[in-house]
Amino acid sequence: MIRASGLAKRYGDKRVLQGVDFELPRGGFFVVTGPNGSGKTTLLRLCAGLAAPTAGELVVDADRAAIGFVGHEPLVYMELTALENLDLYGRLYAIAERRERIGMLLERFGLWDARGELVSTFSRGMAQRLALCRSLLHDPELLILDEPYSALDEAGADLLDRELAELRTTATCLVATHDPLRLAALASGSLTLA
Amino acid sequence: MRRYFHDAAVLARKDVLLELRGRETLPAMVLFVVAGLVVFHFAVPSADSEAAGAGLLWVVILFTALLALVRAFVAEREQRLMDGLLLAPCDRSAIWLGKSLAVLAFLALTELVALPAFALFFGGLGWGTVAGVCLANIGIVSVGTLLAAMASVTRSRELLLPLLFLPLAIPIVVGGVGASVSDDPGRYLGFLALYDVVFAIISWASFEYVVSE
Numbered sequence: 001m002i003r004a005s006g007l008a009k010r011y012g013d014k015r016v017l018q019g020v021d022f023e024l025p026r027g028g029f030f031v032v033t034g035p036n037g038s039g040k041t042t043l044l045r046l047c048a049g050l051a052a053p054t055a056g057e058l059v060v061d062a063d064r065a066a067i068g069f070v071g072h073e074p075l076v077y078m079e080l081t082a083l084e085n086l087d088l089y090g091r092l093y094a095i096a097e098r099r100e101r102i103g104m105l106l107e108r109f110g111l112w113d114a115r116g117e118l119v120s121t122f123s124r125g126m127a128q129r130l131a132l133c134r135s136l137l138h139d140p141e142l143l144i145l146d147e148p149y150s151a152l153d154e155a156g157a158d159l160l161d162r163e164l165a166e167l168r169t170t171a172t173c174l175v176a177t178h179d180p181l182r183l184a185a186l187a188s189g190s191l192t193l194a
Numbered sequence: 195m196r197r198y199f200h201d202a203a204v205l206a207r208k209d210v211l212l213e214l215r216g217r218e219t220l221p222a223m224v225l226f227v228v229a230g231l232v233v234f235h236f237a238v239p240s241a242d243s244e245a246a247g248a249g250l251l252w253v254v255i256l257f258t259a260l261l262a263l264v265r266a267f268v269a270e271r272e273q274r275l276m277d278g279l280l281l282a283p284c285d286r287s288a289i290w291l292g293k294s295l296a297v298l299a300f301l302a303l304t305e306l307v308a309l310p311a312f313a314l315f316f317g318g319l320g321w322g323t324v325a326g327v328c329l330a331n332i333g334i335v336s337v338g339t340l341l342a343a344m345a346s347v348t349r350s351r352e353l354l355l356p357l358l359f360l361p362l363a364i365p366i367v368v369g370g371v372g373a374s375v376s377d378d379p380g381r382y383l384g385f386l387a388l389y390d391v392v393f394a395i396i397s398w399a400s401f402e403y404v405v406s407e
Contacts, residue, residue, distance in 0.1 A: 050277055051407035065283035075278030077208070077269055079215050091204045092282040094197070118215075134278070 001026040001142060001172045002047055006056035009042050016042045020056070022191050029168055031183050032176040034193030040176040041072065043193065044146045047174060060142070065093060068140030068171075070148050074131035078120040082111055082130050085119060086137060093138040105133040109159065124151040132160065136167075143167060145175045149182065157182075198291075201284035205292025210299060212269060219265045220300050223258050227308040230254040235315040247316035248323065248374035252367050255301075255308065255327065256334070256360070262300045263338040264355055266293055267346035276346075276405060290401035294339040301331050322379030326370045329386035333366050333393055340397035344404050365389050 007020040017039035024030045032040050045051045047060055048069045060067075069075075076085040083102065090098035106112045109129040119127060128151045135143065149157050161182070167173060168186050175183060180190060213219055234250040270276040279289050305327055313319040338359055345355040369389060372382030 045407070048281060050280060063283065064281060067281065069277075069281050071274070071277060073274040073277070075273070075275055075281075077212065077275065078273060079212050079269070080208070084211070088204065088208050089278070089282065092201060092279075092284050094283075 001028070001061045002174065003059045004047075004056065007043070007046065007053050007058055008055040009039070009046060009051065010054045017046075017053075017193075020191075020193070022189075024172060024174060024189070026061070026172055028188045029173045029183075029186050030175070031180050031187045031190040032174065032193065033178070033180050033190060038193035040193055041146055044069075044071070044144050044174065044176055048144050062140075062142040062172075065138065066141040068135035068138065068143045070128075070131050070135045070145045072146060072150075074119075074127040074134070076119050076127065076130055076134060079118060081116050081118055082106065082122075082133075083115040085130065086133060089134050089137055095138055101137060102133075105136060108163075109133050110155075125153050125156050128152055129156060129159075132163070136163075141171055143171045143173045143175075145173070147176060147178070149177065149179065198285055198288055201282075201288040202291035202295060205279070205289060206295035206299070209293060209296030213296070213300065219262055220303060223261050223300060223304040224307050226261055227254055227258045227304050228311055230257065231308065231311050231315050244316075244318075245371070245375045247312075249367075249371050251308075251312050251316070251323070251374070252330075252370045255305070255330070255370075256363055256367065258304055258308070259297075259301055259334045259338060260356055260359060262297050262304075263335075263342040263359065264352060266297055266339060266342045271346045271351075280405060286402040286405060287398050289405070290339055290343070290398060293343075294335045294397075297339060298331055298335045301335065305331070320374065320379075322376070322383070323370075323374040325379070325383055326373030326386060329373075329383060329390060330366045330370045332390040333386065334363065336390065336394040336397045337362050340401055340404060343401065362393075 002024040005021050007017060009017040020043060032043060034040050046053055046058055048067055049064060086102040090102055095101055106115050109132060111126065111129055111133065114126065119130065132148065148160055152160060164186055177183060231254055238246055238250065280286065309319055309324065341358045342355055345351040345358065348354055366389065369382045369386035373379040373386065376382055
């Protein structure tokens with residue numbers, strides 16, 4: 001589903017990513033690890049189509065409507081409620097039976113009771129749960145997660161473990177993490193950036 | 195095509211909702227435009243020409259529009275929300291159109307206050323001025339939204355946006371003042387309409403490149 005060869009990215013004079021090669025087959029689960037500044041986030045942004053490589057080849061066999069992405073920021077509007085945020089994305093992704101899908105995800109991620117509250121009143125962990133809801137709203141074929149466990153408490157992390165185990169059977173996943181052991185049971189491959 | 199306008203409307207609605215909730219931009223615009231007209235009312239001797247008054251109206255409108263444009267991408271910049279919008283499967287120019295429609299709504303609402311205030315302070319408001327303002331709004335938000343998106347990714351955005359926007363707005367002032375004071379406003383209104391078409395097409399076509407990394 002993703003094939004990268006000789007992938008490189010520069011921002012001005014700064015070389016962020018250099019000579020990355022990997023192949024993630026459909027249905028695979030890849031864990032990306034590496035120290036801070038090794039280019040994990042940049043690699044994930046390239047795969048999500050949020051940035052273009054400077055050199056090399058990157059083929060992602062999924063269009064934008066089929067990609068779910070969770071980055072360092074939750075990508076939700078702080079002055080909208082959880083429900084309004086998901087409704088906005090649901091409309092942009094043209095999701096059929098939007099309200100039912102949103103309700104089901106909010107229930108699953110323990111946010112139903114907070115659905116009418118502004119995201120600015122959420123804790124970082126709640127915002128991360130909402131980000132996960134947003135990324136799963138359109139039932140993506142390719143899920144790209146950048147440090148998805150960050151800010152989640154133990155209950156939230158366990159919930160994400162269960163979700164990922166379920167998604168393992170239906171979606172292709174590319175996950176950057178500092179805790180690869182947590183995902184070892186799910187991973188079909190890994191990539192370590194230096 | 196229907197999908198495209200639906201996405202733009204969804205995005206514009208979101209910006210209007212954010213403004214209704216935050217009430218930051220629109221009240222500031224209204225206060226600024228009224229304060230500006232009051233200042234000019236006392237700064238310009240009452241015996242001075244109609245042309246001077248018309249020129250001042252256009253100065254106030256441009257700077258009021260700048261207030262809205264500087265804040266247009268605040269949420270997207272501060273919370274990196276542009277990524278969320280770019281990930282969505284809508285045409286990227288729909289983001290520009292949605293934002294332009296929201297800024298247009300704020301500007302038009304501000305002018306509902308500004309034009310009567312202008313008539314009050316400077317005496318008289320011709321149909322040429324009103325038509326000119328309507329046409330100029332389209333040009334201001336088309337080019338302004340594109341430049342606001344460009345400036346929003348830079349560190350010196352508050353400085354950069356006026357520096358980029360004001361030179362490109364000179365034709366709007368020329369057309370607007372001409373429509374306000376000329377005996378033949380049609381010629382200037384045609385000029386403003388041409389500006390709108392040209393810059394709307396340029397902005398629409400180039401937005402994707404502006405927001406691509």
